[in-house]
Amino acid sequence: MKQLDTQLMHPSEQLTIIISRIYRSGMTTTSGGNISIKDDNGDIWITPSAIDKGSLTPADIVCVKKDGTITGKHKPSSEYPFHKAIYDIRPEMTAVIHAHPPALVSFSIVGEIPNTNIIPQAKNICGPIGFAPYALPGSQQLGENIAHEFKTHPEYKAVIMENHGVVLGGTDLMDAYQRFETLEFCARTIINAKTIGTPKYLTDKQIIDFEKALNVNIQPFMDVTYPSDERAIRAEICRIVRRACDQGLMISTYGTVSVRWKDNDFLITPPNIARWDILPEHIVQVKNGMVEAGKHPSRSVALHQLIYQTNPKVNSIILTQSPNLMAFGTTGEKFDVRTIPESWIFLKDVSSVPFGTQHENAAAVAEILQNVPAVIVENDSVIVTGNKLLETFDHLEVAEFSAKSLVMAAPIGKLKPINDEQIEELRIAFNVQ
CATH class of the missing domain: 3.40.225.10 (Class II aldolase/adducin N-terminal domain)
Structure with a gap:
């Protein structure tokens, strides 16, 4: 499902559009979350550290070159290490989204993974989901914990981060975003359902049929x-x-x-x-x-x-x-x-x-x-x-x-x-x- 034209739109424009969409939808805060794109040259374009997510422009996006040099007027996100770790072990992924949407954070702080069989399309969009143990934000250990999930389970494109949030990858930014939005919707639906009753899930056969x-x-x-x-x-x-x-x-x-x-x-x-x-x-x-x-x-x-x-x-x-x-x-x-x-x-x-x-x-x-x-x-x-x-x-x-x-x-x-x-x-x- 591609609508951001990766052939014509610069990575910094793509990132600005999607982070704005995430912010306006109430799925991240002014300072929280970060997203990135790896281009054909192996350079990583990423949202900056400590800059208002509600008003980012393409000029604010930072580029970390393949050789490690940084271009841009800001520092790259402090979570850059785990973005790079994901790209290194899963080269088919060219986009990563990390954020703290309340519903998915709720799952992360109780150690649970949302059951995407709650609605029919979610299982195929989200795929199986991993769970990475807690580590200090921005630390090498956090990057290793997340990378381990993506490395040992090549079918994973989404990982819940214990007491932190969620990280998702995709073949392009829209692929990652739609997985992110769908998983967050599943989490909200389950929470709302449990507020009034007991959620009923579809079987895999029901979804296939x-x-x-x-x-x-x-x-x-x-x-x-x-x-x-x-x-x-x-x-x-x-x-x-x-x-x-x-x-x-x-x-x-x-x-x-x-x-x-x-x-x-x-x-x-x-x-x-x-x-x-x-x-x-x-x-x-x-x-x-x-x-x-x-x-x-x-x-x-x-x-x-x-x-x-x-x-x-x-x-x-x-x-x-x-x-x-x-x-x-x-x-x-x-x-x-x-x-x-x-x-x-x-x-x-x-x-x-x-x-x-x-x-x-x-x-x-x-x-x-x-x-x-x-x-x-x-x-x-x-x-x-x-x-x-x-x-x-x-x-x-x-x-x-x-x-x-x-x-x-x-x-x-x-x-x-x-x-x-x-x-x-x-x-x-x-x-x-």
Whole structure:
């Protein structure tokens, strides 16, 4: 999944973009974390020591030459030694990310590794994960401890650092970043799930069978046109995808948005492109059940098509994973939206369906969405619908905020939901069908 063009973009630009993304997502602090790239010359470009991560520019990035000389106006990160150690023993890796995101730090301080079987795509993205014992930050011993994990387990691309954080490698910076973001999402989902109940994990067989069921083979069409209304939809989809990422409602490795265009024709996001970086030209047109030639639609395209065919009032769909809704989606606990009036008015009562239903019995999902705007697919996603795309996004935000309130309330006490009589008052007052 590459979106940062390693052929055209300088390493210092790549590092600046990704460290900014990590900082804005709340996965590192002003002074914490460091990332690096090893270029074709064997030079290592790395974020500087003790410089604000929230305002780095390409000019701040430091280069440590292959011969050890340093160029740049700052000192390289104090953790440079373990970056170099990883590159020395795993030459196929050209990017390393180290940070202290709270959820992964939580695992590091209790000596546990997140189980990535919590959602289907994470196992393949993250791979098996190591655990390195504690050592002094910046020390040779820390570098040796991390290097040992990567050396003795060549299948590892991610290592939890005891009482410290996480370090991940990749074939390029986007590969490392998407592994980092996905692993952190798994950690947050597990923590949220344990707050309200007991997480349920997928088996390896379930994941393998699910991946096989996702194969999309749709006939292409050649006579593609892009009238102005179609182009406007493409731009709107991109804006909402970026907004979902900014709001923490979507991660770079998962999330699908579609909008009805004409009749049952629609536009949909593609797979295998980082959601942060989706552009209008990436969006795929689906017309008369066929896709525009040369493009691949989301692997959930058949489900989207069935929802549009079944529900003429639905004009947009968002399928995503958000950390608090997925707490309910991974525990089987009831997502009771009778928390505040707005939640029930917008969502009514949200139900869940078993993992795999969205492909094995998509008609059942489409039928549920005739009466409510959202449904949770266990261990997979939340599917949200609406008329206009902004309305659908609003439904998603309200659902995630409601889920977050319930997760945060769990340690305080038992939910006291709005009762049936009050619900009936809301139904009448706000004309909820």
